[in-house]
Amino acid sequence: MIRSMTKNKLDISKLQSDLGGLARQFRKEILEIISGAGSGHPGGSLSCVEILITLYYYQMKHRPAEPAWPGRDRFILSKGHACSAVYVTLTNRGYFPKEELKTFRKLNSRLQGHIHTAVPGVELSTGSLGQGLSVANGIALAARLWRGSPRRAAKMRQSDFKIYCLLGDGEIQEGQVWEAAMTAGVHKLDNLCAIIDYNKVQQNGPVAEIKDEEPLAAKWQDFGWNAVEVDGHNFPELIRVFDEFAQTPIKSEQTKNKPRLHRAKPTVIIAHTVKGKGVSFMEGQNQWHGKAPNQEQLAQALKELGY
Amino acid sequence: MEMKSTRESFGETLVELGRKNENIVVLSGDLEDSTRAEYFKKEFPARFFNLGIAEQDLLGTAVGLSMEGFIPFVCSFGVFLTNRAYDVLRISVCYNNRNVKLIGSHTGLTVGPDGATAQCLEDIAITRVLPNLTVLCPADAIETKKATRAMAGINGPVYLRLGRPPVPLITKESDPFRIGKANLMREGNDVTIIACGLMVSESLKAARILEKEGVQARVINMHTIKPIDQEMIVKSAQETGVIVTAEEHQACGGLGSAVAEVVTQNYPVPMEMVAVHDTFGESGEPEELLKKYHLKDMDIVEAAQRVIRRKNR
Numbered sequence: 057m058i059r060s061m062t063k064n065k066l067d068i069s070k071l072q073s074d075l076g077g078l079a080r081q082f083r084k085e086i087l088e089i090i091s092g093a094g095s096g097h098p099g100g101s102l103s104c105v106e107i108l109i110t111l112y113y114y115q116m117k118h119r120p121a122e123p124a125w126p127g128r129d130r131f132i133l134s135k136g137h138a139c140s141a142v143y144v145t146l147t148n149r150g151y152f153p154k155e156e157l158k159t160f161r162k163l164n165s166r167l168q169g170h171i172h173t174a175v176p177g178v179e180l181s182t183g184s185l186g187q188g189l190s191v192a193n194g195i196a197l198a199a200r201l202w203r204g205s206p207r208r209a210a211k212m213r214q215s216d217f218k219i220y221c222l223l224g225d226g227e228i229q230e231g232q233v234w235e236a237a238m239t240a241g242v243h244k245l246d247n248l249c250a251i252i253d254y255n256k257v258q259q260n261g262p263v264a265e266i267k268d269e270e271p272l273a274a275k276w277q278d279f280g281w282n283a284v285e286v287d288g289h290n291f292p293e294l295i296r297v298f299d300e301f302a303q304t305p306i307k308s309e310q311t312k313n314k315p316r317l318h319r320a321k322p323t324v325i326i327a328h329t330v331k332g333k334g335v336s337f338m339e340g341q342n343q344w345h346g347k348a349p350n351q352e353q354l355a356q357a358l359k360e361l362g363y
Numbered sequence: 364m365e366m367k368s369t370r371e372s373f374g375e376t377l378v379e380l381g382r383k384n385e386n387i388v389v390l391s392g393d394l395e396d397s398t399r400a401e402y403f404k405k406e407f408p409a410r411f412f413n414l415g416i417a418e419q420d421l422l423g424t425a426v427g428l429s430m431e432g433f434i435p436f437v438c439s440f441g442v443f444l445t446n447r448a449y450d451v452l453r454i455s456v457c458y459n460n461r462n463v464k465l466i467g468s469h470t471g472l473t474v475g476p477d478g479a480t481a482q483c484l485e486d487i488a489i490t491r492v493l494p495n496l497t498v499l500c501p502a503d504a505i506e507t508k509k510a511t512r513a514m515a516g517i518n519g520p521v522y523l524r525l526g527r528p529p530v531p532l533i534t535k536e537s538d539p540f541r542i543g544k545a546n547l548m549r550e551g552n553d554v555t556i557i558a559c560g561l562m563v564s565e566s567l568k569a570a571r572i573l574e575k576e577g578v579q580a581r582v583i584n585m586h587t588i589k590p591i592d593q594e595m596i597v598k599s600a601q602e603t604g605v606i607v608t609a610e611e612h613q614a615c616g617g618l619g620s621a622v623a624e625v626v627t628q629n630y631p632v633p634m635e636m637v638a639v640h641d642t643f644g645e646s647g648e649p650e651e652l653l654k655k656y657h658l659k660d661m662d663i664v665e666a667a668q669r670v671i672r673r674k675n676r
Contacts, residue, residue, distance in 0.1 A: 194427015
């Protein structure tokens with residue numbers, strides 16, 4: 057729906073109601089498939105719904121009927137346990153039949169318990185935390201190599217894509233993330249956008265108590281990144297920052313009020329979110345990191361979501 | 364006998380491949396001088412990346428490049444590529460079955476004076492256990508050239524195990540090299556010696572010593588650890604009745620274990636393993652270390668005599 061609007065003529069209020077409805081529907085489907093499977097990761101899936109909708113319904117160039125289209129923007133889910141949110145997004149965009157959601161986490165299914173490339177539209181299988189950003193860097197370097205080679209004229213037309221990588225806040229405690237952050241900064245990978253689903257809660261408690269990551273934006277800036285913070289559940293804000301990234305060459309370090317995104321740097325969007333968003337008894341609760349709701353809990357959750 | 368290190372041959376061949384295929388890129392963990400990847404760097408600076416001392420990121424970045432059609436050759440010490448970055452090797456590379464080539468140099472005790480931390484004695488065990496991964500361990504510089512070309516030619520992850528010191532040139536330019544097909548180096552029907560890497564050379568020396576005692580030893584160069592040449596192993600077990608394996612690696616999980624897996628399930632025969640037995644290495648000259656840790660020709664001879672006695676029991 058939103059793709060039919062031009063980026064210049066966004067009707068923000070219509071957008072909020074349309075996308076808000078979509079987000080509610082996604083949360084319903086996420087909870088249903090996790091409940092159906094009897095296991096899964098609701099907390100960190102519910103927290104990244106608006107981010108995924110903004111990417112797949114507004115920001116990214118992609119063709120659901122042609123998942124390997126060379127000109128597509130690439131998306132890497134580094135926090136592979138949030139796969140239920142991505143599977144729901146992909147099926148709603150038409151990548152695979154919705155019927156298949158029922159097989160989530162079951163034997164012989166494409167819908168593995170952590171994200172898997174067997175699912176059309178998935179670029180990389182992940183699940184062991186901390187590995188996605190390095191891979192995203194490699195893709196970003198590859199796009200630059202294609203661009204830089206005169207003998208690769210055919211490929212050049214296809215190298216103008218962006219790379220998006222979604223990470224969890226608990227995940228970035230892994231050392232490899234910071235190796236990758238340094239690589240992206242040093243190599244000035246400005247076609248790369250990392251998004252941190254900063255829901256503040258990891259499996260055994262609050263991030264701030266287990267291994268505090270603040271000041272988070274400053275850490276990334278020190279590694280050579282643009283860092284912007286947004287409300288990760290607010291569509292107009294998400295759209296604004298993704299727009300800023302995609303049109304990166306806004307070089308205005310001197311701008312007084314708001315530092316804009318600097319060209320020649322990778323960008324990280326620190327999305328402040330709520331773990332278990334949309335379900336009162338899951339919100340902010342680490343117990344719901346990796347637990348399925350039972351029938352009663354599912355009914356209660358769906359009721360809260362307006363179903 | 365003419366000597367040359369396998370890493371030297373790899374570095375030269377990599378340049379040759381780079382000239383033929385512009386999709387080949389090289390990633391280094393700040394050891395390109397040691398791994399000889401610097402020859403490629405000199406000729407193709409735009410296709411070379413030193414990503415610093417960060418092996419997990421190194422492998423992950425290679426995976427990203429492979430997803431866009433490049434063929435990344437990732438070069439470092441074997442000990443860092445496999446042990447240090449193991450989970451990235453397992454998930455990003457092997458689980459995703461990416462076309463990434465891993466070159467681990469300085470494996471085995473013959474790293475020498477650097478000591479135990481750099482002496483990789485576990486890489487065969489931990490790489491061969493991973494699905495999708497091909498594992499190669501060439502015997503000399505000539506075979507390394509062929510192995511490097513062959514690994515570039517197949518689609519999928521490959522680990523190439525190389526060494527630091529010059530080793531004797533024991534194979535011929537005309538010898539065939541096919542991944543998964545072991546090379547028969549010497550005929551014999553009393554005992555089979557199956558070896559990889561520089562231990563092939565020690566095995567040939569051992570066979571000549573055994574010959575003087577009237578023992579005809581068959582010597583097999585198992586340059587591909589995975590997929591292992593089952594047919595050749597079973598045939599040798601049947602024809603010679605006993606097997607000795609020889610590797611510059613831990614006995615646990617290495618070439619000997621791989622051969623035993625085939626032998627015990629198909630045609631059980633007595634075996635002896637010449638390898639490092641559950642201990643770390645230490646500083647010393649390569650030859651001194653091979654002697655102290657019982658990886659010399661005489662150790663293979665003694666193992667052959669032991670295993671033949673078991674045959675006649």
